[in-house]
Amino acid sequence: MNRGIREYLNVVKRWWWLLVISAIVPMAITYYFASRQLDVYQAEVTILVGRNVFQDPNPDSREIDLSNTLATAYAELATRRTVLERVIQRLGLKTTPEYLAAQIGVNVRPGTQMLEIRVLDADPETSALIANALADELIRRSPVSEESILEQQRFVEIQIEELEAKIEEVDAQIDEWTASLAELTSATEIQETQARIDALEQVKARYQTTYVGLLGVSRAESPNELSLFEPAVVPSEPVPRQTVLTVAVSGAAGVGLAFSAILLMEHLDTSIRWSKDGVQSIADLPVLGAIPQESKRESLLSGNPLSPIADAIRSLRVNIFLTRPQPSYTTLLLTSPGVSEGKSFITANLAIALAASGNRVIVVDIDMRRPALHEFFNQMNVIGLSEILSSMDDGEELEPPIPLQKTDSGNLRLLSAGRPPADPTALLTSSRLPALLTYLKNQADIVLIDSPPTLETPDARLVATMVEGAILVASDRATRRELVQRAKDELLAKDVNLLGIVVNRVKRKDDYYSSPVHVGKHREAKSWGQNGSKGWLKPRDVAEVLGISKSMTREWCKNGRLPAVKKGLRWRVDRDKFAQMLEDTWDVKLGPRRASELAKRT
Numbered sequence: 001m002n003r004g005i006r007e008y009l010n011v012v013k014r015w016w017w018l019l020v021i022s023a024i025v026p027m028a029i030t031y032y033f034a035s036r037q038l039d040v041y042q043a044e045v046t047i048l049v050g051r052n053v054f055q056d057p058n059p060d061s062r063e064i065d066l067s068n069t070l071a072t073a074y075a076e077l078a079t080r081r082t083v084l085e086r087v088i089q090r091l092g093l094k095t096t097p098e099y100l101a102a103q104i105g106v107n108v109r110p111g112t113q114m115l116e117i118r119v120l121d122a123d124p125e126t127s128a129l130i131a132n133a134l135a136d137e138l139i140r141r142s143p144v145s146e147e148s149i150l151e152q153q154r155f156v157e158i159q160i161e162e163l164e165a166k167i168e169e170v171d172a173q174i175d176e177w178t179a180s181l182a183e184l185t186s187a188t189e190i191q192e193t194q195a196r197i198d199a200l201e202q203v204k205a206r207y208q209t210t211y212v213g214l215l216g217v218s219r220a221e222s223p224n225e226l227s228l229f230e231p232a233v234v235p236s237e238p239v240p241r242q243t244v245l246t247v248a249v250s251g252a253a254g255v256g257l258a259f260s261a262i263l264l265m266e267h268l269d270t271s272i273r274w275s276k277d278g279v280q281s282i283a284d285l286p287v288l289g290a291i292p293q294e295s296k297r298e299s300l301l302s303g304n305p306l307s308p309i310a311d312a313i314r315s316l317r318v319n320i321f322l323t324r325p326q327p328s329y330t331t332l333l334l335t336s337p338g339v340s341e342g343k344s345f346i347t348a349n350l351a352i353a354l355a356a357s358g359n360r361v362i363v364v365d366i367d368m369r370r371p372a373l374h375e376f377f378n379q380m381n382v383i384g385l386s387e388i389l390s391s392m393d394d395g396e397e398l399e400p401p402i403p404l405q406k407t408d409s410g411n412l413r414l415l416s417a418g419r420p421p422a423d424p425t426a427l428l429t430s431s432r433l434p435a436l437l438t439y440l441k442n443q444a445d446i447v448l449i450d451s452p453p454t455l456e457t458p459d460a461r462l463v464a465t466m467v468e469g470a471i472l473v474a475s476d477r478a479t480r481r482e483l484v485q486r487a488k489d490e491l492l493a494k495d496v497n498l499l500g501i502v503v504n505r506v507k508r509k510d511d512y513y514s515s516p517v518h519v520g521k522h523r524e525a526k527s528w529g530q531n532g533s534k535g536w537l538k539p540r541d542v543a544e545v546l547g548i549s550k551s552m553t554r555e556w557c558k559n560g561r562l563p564a565v566k567k568g569l570r571w572r573v574d575r576d577k578f579a580q581m582l583e584d585t586w587d588v589k590l591g592p593r594r595a596s597e598l599a600k601r602t
Contacts, residue, residue: 022258030250039238043127046230131232286500289316293505331467335460337487343473347450348376355412368424371417381547384418536572
């Protein structure tokens with residue numbers, strides 16, 4: 001199939017619902033108003049302009065052309081205010097010339113000298129009356145009206161009758177003198193009689209000439225003459241409404257306008273697109289995978305290995321390592337041009353897929369501004385990357401063990417971002433991060449890093465130079481191509497090994513930055529125990545300590561993961577039991593700085 005036709009078909013498939021609505025809405029509105037209209041009747045009167053050429057054996061073409069031109073002029077005159085006011089006055093109509101003009105339709109049939117006037121009205125008798133009155137008014141306003149024509153014809157007829165009588169009388173005299181010639185014997189008498197006959201013949205000839213002239217005048221007609229050819233009769237049936245045709249045209253017009261608007265939006269929309277026939281590259285970057293849009297609970301985290309998203313993630317895993325079979329990558333970073341692209345979602349699922357294949361995986365969240373990766377694994381965010389980097393001095397060796405959290409996948413451990421520091425970029429630019437990455441690589445087969453958006457902060461570009469490969473995540477029909485190109489240029493400018501791009505949400509949109517943890521909003525220790533009853537904590541306070549969202553805190557209260565009871569409509573967490581839970585959960589030696597930090601929070 002032609003590429004252009006296929007693109008149009010894809011547009012129709014994407015926007016079919018809008019095209020259907022654009023057809024149904026105008027069709028319904030049109031049908032509603034068309035069905036409520038009253039019946040309308042049409043009366044038609046025909047006026048002949050000029051001489052009737054159908055009764056002339058030798059019609060003059062010039063006269064016909066002149067009559068057609070005059071018919072056009074009278075057609076224009078038929079809807080003029082002066083004529084319409086006269087018709088309204090004669091019939092006593094309760095209307096205005098403007099409204100009456102809207103009821104009148106005028107048509108000139110080419111080459112026939114016929115002027116047709118059609119009048120529409122809800123009353124059939126009124127339509128016929130208006131049509132005939134309008135025709136009569138035009139005839140009256142023509143230079144040669146019927147009254148003057150009748151007077152001329154009567155006069156000419158009288159003259160013709162008198163000439164006929166005189167001609168008959170002269171013929172009788174001629175016959176009488178001609179008959180007397182046979183009885184005459186004298187040459188003189190014969191000569192005198194013949195002279196009288198000749199004189200009578202001359203008189204007769206003059207009479208005949210005058211008769212022919214009068215007869216021509218009686219038959220002559222003016223090209224600027226109007227006559228009623230066919231009067232209007234009272235219509236018996238209303239004008240067909242043609243509702244079906246009108247509704248169909250309105251629907252087609254709605255579809256046409258909607259399709260034009262869609263094409264304009266498609267032309268102005270520069271977001272990346274994923275189609276079923278596949279896209280080999282975007283911004284000259286190979287496409288490593290297309291992830292269907294599913295909710296978090298329908299991903300690999302739900303434990304459904306046969307879901308479409310599970311297959312897509314496994315395909316992404318294969319494509320990544322096909323780019324370099326041996327030796328395989330040990331450190332990978334996932335980033336995106338902007339926020340809400342779903343990179344944390346893909347990072348979490350890719351980590352699960354890699355762990356399921358037998359790899360020891362450590363997934364690290366370096367997005368310390370908006371940490372989200374821990375929520376995908378249903379874990380806390382009390383101590384993480386920010387605490388580790390903050391507690392180290394440049395050149396200081398790490399204090400193992402690093403607080404890696406276990407996940408439901410046995411080979412997968414999580415290093416959360418920790419609480420948002422005042423200056424995340426300063427921590428990432430120190431020499432502590434390369435030392436930490438080296439340590440993590442020794443503890444796992446693959447270290448997978450979830451970074452902030454490339455174009456939002458310099459964090460991703462900084463860390464991307466420390467890993468073996470970087471992957472760009474973009475959202476289908478949401479990320480603009482120019483942003484992908486800018487992110488690519490920013491990473492390549494730092495000599496980053498950019499492996500390719502992953503197209504996310506190929507079906508519907510999702511958001512993973514809707515509940516960010518903001519910097520500088522931690523509560524002071526003195527507020528603990530003072531919220532509500534003594535010894536009880538509010539869910540929002542617990543959420544601040546654990547670094548999770550309020551919704552997840554309420555969920556943990558419901559399923560018993562937190563020592564909480566419901567009082568009325570509100571949940572309350574036992575402060576002492578909560579502190580003991582933290583101690584049991586983080587059974588590690590934190591060092592003096594990290595222990596002090598945790599003590600301040602709890």
